[in-house]
Amino acid sequence: MTTNDSWHLLKFGGTSVSTRQNWNNIASIIKRKRAKGKSVFVVHSAVSAVSNRLEALIELAQQGEYHVAYKELVDIHQNLLADMELPSDLLAERYSYLKRLIDGIHLLGEVSDRVRALVMSQGELWSTTIGQTYLSRVFEENVSWLDAREYLYARESRNMDYLCASCHFERDENLLRDVSDTSIVITQGFIANTSDEETVLLGRGGSDTSAAYFAAKIEAERLEIWTDVPGIFTANPNQVASARLLKQLNYEEAQEMASAGAKVLHPRAIRPAQISQIPVYIRSTIDPDIDGTVISSIENSWGMVKAITAKEHITLISMESQGMWQQAGFLADIFAIFKQHNVSVDLVSTSETNITVSLDSLTQVVSEKQLKGLVQELSQMCRVNVMHNCSAVSIVGKNVRAILHKIAPAFSIFETYKVYLLSQAASDLNLTFVIDDEHSSKVISALHELLITNNPNSEILGPTAKELKQTESVSQAKKWWQDKKDTIEVCLAERDSAYIYHLDSVRQNIQNLQSISAIDRVFFAVKSNNNRDVLQTAYDAGVGFETVSSGEVNHILNLFPSIDKSRIFFTPNFADKREYDEILQKGIRLTLDSTYPLKHWPEIFEGKEIFLRVDPNIGKGHHENVRTAGATSKFGIPIYELEDLQPIIEKHNVTVVGLHAHAGSGILTNEHWAEHARLLAETASMFPGVKYLNLGGGFGIKERAQQTELTMSQIDHSLQEVKAEFPQYALWIEPGRYISANIGVLVSKVTQVKQKQNYYYVGLNTGMNSLMRPALYGSFHNIVNLTRLYAEKEHLATVVGPICESTDKLGVEIPFPETKEGDLILIENAGAYGRVMATQYNMRQPAEEVCI
Numbered sequence: 140m141t142t143n144d145s146w147h148l149l150k151f152g153g154t155s156v157s158t159r160q161n162w163n164n165i166a167s168i169i170k171r172k173r174a175k176g177k178s179v180f181v182v183h184s185a186v187s188a189v190s191n192r193l194e195a196l197i198e199l200a201q202q203g204e205y206h207v208a209y210k211e212l213v214d215i216h217q218n219l220l221a222d223m224e225l226p227s228d229l230l231a232e233r234y235s236y237l238k239r240l241i242d243g244i245h246l247l248g249e250v251s252d253r254v255r256a257l258v259m260s261q262g263e264l265w266s267t268t269i270g271q272t273y274l275s276r277v278f279e280e281n282v283s284w285l286d287a288r289e290y291l292y293a294r295e296s297r298n299m300d301y302l303c304a305s306c307h308f309e310r311d312e313n314l315l316r317d318v319s320d321t322s323i324v325i326t327q328g329f330i331a332n333t334s335d336e337e338t339v340l341l342g343r344g345g346s347d348t349s350a351a352y353f354a355a356k357i358e359a360e361r362l363e364i365w366t367d368v369p370g371i372f373t374a375n376p377n378q379v380a381s382a383r384l385l386k387q388l389n390y391e392e393a394q395e396m397a398s399a400g401a402k403v404l405h406p407r408a409i410r411p412a413q414i415s416q417i418p419v420y421i422r423s424t425i426d427p428d429i430d431g432t433v434i435s436s437i438e439n440s441w442g443m444v445k446a447i448t449a450k451e452h453i454t455l456i457s458m459e460s461q462g463m464w465q466q467a468g469f470l471a472d473i474f475a476i477f478k479q480h481n482v483s484v485d486l487v488s489t490s491e492t493n494i495t496v497s498l499d500s501l502t503q504v505v506s507e508k509q510l511k512g513l514v515q516e517l518s519q520m521c522r523v524n525v526m527h528n529c530s531a532v533s534i535v536g537k538n539v540r541a542i543l544h545k546i547a548p549a550f551s552i553f554e555t556y557k558v559y560l561l562s563q564a565a566s567d568l569n570l571t572f573v574i575d576d577e578h579s580s581k582v583i584s585a586l587h588e589l590l591i592t593n594n595p596n597s598e599i600l601g602p603t604a605k606e607l608k609q610t611e612s613v614s615q616a617k618k619w620w621q622d623k624k625d626t627i628e629v630c631l632a633e634r635d636s637a638y639i640y641h642l643d644s645v646r647q648n649i650q651n652l653q654s655i656s657a658i659d660r661v662f663f664a665v666k667s668n669n670n671r672d673v674l675q676t677a678y679d680a681g682v683g684f685e686t687v688s689s690g691e692v693n694h695i696l697n698l699f700p701s702i703d704k705s706r707i708f709f710t711p712n713f714a715d716k717r718e719y720d721e722i723l724q725k726g727i728r729l730t731l732d733s734t735y736p737l738k739h740w741p742e743i744f745e746g747k748e749i750f751l752r753v754d755p756n757i758g759k760g761h762h763e764n765v766r767t768a769g770a771t772s773k774f775g776i777p778i779y780e781l782e783d784l785q786p787i788i789e790k791h792n793v794t795v796v797g798l799h800a801h802a803g804s805g806i807l808t809n810e811h812w813a814e815h816a817r818l819l820a821e822t823a824s825m826f827p828g829v830k831y832l833n834l835g836g837g838f839g840i841k842e843r844a845q846q847t848e849l850t851m852s853q854i855d856h857s858l859q860e861v862k863a864e865f866p867q868y869a870l871w872i873e874p875g876r877y878i879s880a881n882i883g884v885l886v887s888k889v890t891q892v893k894q895k896q897n898y899y900y901v902g903l904n905t906g907m908n909s910l911m912r913p914a915l916y917g918s919f920h921n922i923v924n925l926t927r928l929y930a931e932k933e934h935l936a937t938v939v940g941p942i943c944e945s946t947d948k949l950g951v952e953i954p955f956p957e958t959k960e961g962d963l964i965l966i967e968n969a970g971a972y973g974r975v976m977a978t979q980y981n982m983r984q985p986a987e988e989v990c991i
């Protein structure tokens with residue numbers, strides 16, 4: 140039995156179902172979902188180009204010879220069956236059904252929309268039959284095939300549109316019951332039914348819409364649209380090289396972008412998901428590890444431009460008339476003429492003497508003849524001018540009106556380019572300019588540069604398409620442990636498990652950070668790794684130490700008794716009074732992340748210099764929003780509370796010498812620290828004694844093949860800009876993970892292997908007692924079989940430890956070779972937050988540390 144909240148609805152397009160290789164990709168995506176306990180509902184299209192061929196076949200059948208085209212269609216599927224080693228007669232009956240339909244069309248010499256829909260629906264019926272048969276062979280569990288037409292019913296109207304219907308999508312008890320005893324379901328996109336059991340289509344791009352309907356009907360936990368691009372970008376990446384992946388959008392913005400020309404998702408697919416509050420994930424079958432774009436009801440980016448989109452090759456009609464517009468009914472007469480000629484209008488702008496409209500290019504094709512008739516009739520009422528080859532360039536983002544002042548500088552580019560029409564959506568989601576086609580790519584690039592590249596928001600913007608492509612080659616880069624395989628084997632000869640640290644990598648990582656010339660001081664976060672040799676290496680490289688407890692402070696003081704105290708920084712959270720006092724007595728700088736200590740124990744701060752830790756709330760908007768946004772975090776002082784401290788500070792002669800902000804871990808957006816720097820610099824004016832801005836840690840490392848590494852030169856560039864504006868402040872950082880994560884691997888011997896249905900368990904000598912991060916945060920570590928590094932990966936392994944706890948898994952769905960007892964398994968990036976969090980749970984000693 141499955142529960143409906145664990146359904147993931149996955150939609151695949153034609154390309155994804157056209158080769159065996161691509162079907163294997165689909166299978167491994169489903170495998171991962173199953174390994175996480177999710178049930179999978181797959182909606183997919185016909186094999187690529189098949190819908191177009193069916194359409195052509197219908198035309199040919201009406202005119203005469205159609206057997207060749209029919210045979211080609213059959214051959215495409217027979218070749219696929221052969222390639223996938225499926226029975227060659229799998230589709231035989233379905234072929235002959237199509238043959239009878241088109242023979243009928245040929246006989247009549249014409250075709251109704253009803254029959255057309257029936258013919259067009261065959262492509263999906265065939266491809267899903269292939270898919271179900273193939274997946275049944277891959278998976279040991281039952282893969283059920285549904286006829287979408289038994290569940291998707293069109294909304295009926297007097298003029299039923301058989302080729303572009305829309306459907307009901309309320310929660311569907313029948314469907315839920317029918318799928319309740321299976322975990323993998325496959326069905327067709329694009330097709331649905333009427334209450335009289337007549338097949339209807341959902342229009343071009345209808346598979347997205349089908350997927351959204353089914354997701355709503357089963358109340359899926361999420362809807363994933365798998366495509367060949369990694370998500371929705373801030374502009375077309377083929378046109379704007381600096382276009383960035385949008386990590387999040389809300390439904391309205393996604394709808395607006397899809398309607399304004401962004402091609403990734405069909406605009407009609409968004410509403411069902413929005414009404415049922417199902418998040419939509421856009422993901423790439425080529426790079427399944429990239430997180431892509433998530434569309435949900437999230438409202439975290441008030442008044443930020445999300446994208447510059449364009450509809451090209453559109454037609455404008457401008458109508459001039461002296462003073463006629465004020466006459467009652469004149470506009471109605473004009474639009475009645477459009478209606479009469481069956482031409483629908485997209486954008487409209489009016490002035491006293493002119494009305495300009497653009498023709499809707501998304502849903503209609505207006506023929507020359509149609510246009511001529513329209514113009515002729517309009518000309519009897521006003522002077523008409525038709526302009527072809529225009530582009531409607533839109534600035535999309537929620538609340539664009541509220542940020543008009545910010546985007547004002549962008550308007551200066553229109554000094555050079557003539558704007559024919561300017562329109563602002565009543566929904567306040569877009570601002571659209573119509574210009575000549577030939578200028579559109581220049582204008583798009585310029586607007587993108589001004590509004591997005593220069594106003595980055597790290598919560599929302601991911602990497603550029605180019606960076607995503609580059610990761611491919613970076614991921615091939617050699618790891619230090621590949622060169623040290625022999626040394627590692629020697630270390631493991633006398634132990635069952637070990638943390639192995641590579642000190643040269645510590646030096647290298649520190650050097651990378653020291654290359655950020657805008658940074659005046661680097662502190663290493665001791666909590667990430669407190670190994671003596673690692674700390675000694677960091678000490679020798681000249682960095683300071685960021686500490687979170689008196690224990691850590693004393694550890695550093697013991698190791699380096701003569702250390703300059705200014706090289707230690709103390710950032711406690713909810714520590715007690717004695718701890719603050721002890722550290723202050725030692726002359727070590729500290730940051731306060733609450734107003735409580737100053738308000739309740741001002742005496743211990745008398746005459747001291749302190750830092751204040753601000754809750755940065757980046758991306759959550761400023762001022763009014765700030766009051767609630769950070770409330771769920773236990774760290775930091777909200778900016779609006781800082782003022783309360785002024786009287787106490789003055790009274791007790793305390794000097795605020797620095798502001799501090801640290802927002803979390805694993806950040807891979809280069810601009811993040813510049814955002815902190817700017818926020819702190821702008822806040823610092825409140826405190827005349829401020830000299831230092833500590834921008835925190837959180838420097839992420841590449842953990843998955845598809846992530847993009849931080850680029851130090853870009854971090855530097857963005858910080859230099861802030862520094863140019865606020866030269867009076869020294870900038871500090873305090874990374875942990877960046878320095879210590881990739882220096883360490885956890886290596887452990889295989890104890891046993893176990894296979895249970897699709898699950899391949901590899902058991903190690905140590906588990907969550909040594910490395911808690913996967914159990915604690917679900918974090919990902921790449922895992923390899925060091926003994927069989929180059930053997931073929933035949934399994935998706937779940938790598939587990941010997942601890943009696945079901946969360947004792949170091950990795951799930953890891954591609955793995957056939958593995959034997961005694962093999963050495965290596966877990967990457969285990970140097971940070973690894974050994975420092977180890978426990979003796981189950982009375983098993985965690986892996987010990989070895990430095991090489």
Ligand SMILES: *Cc1c(COP(=O)(O)O)cnc(C)c1O
Nearest residue numbers: 664801804836837838874875876
């Ligand atoms: C943990 C911590 C860091 C280090 O974080 P990383 O993600 O390891 O870079 C820096 N500053 C403070 C205040 C911390 O608590």
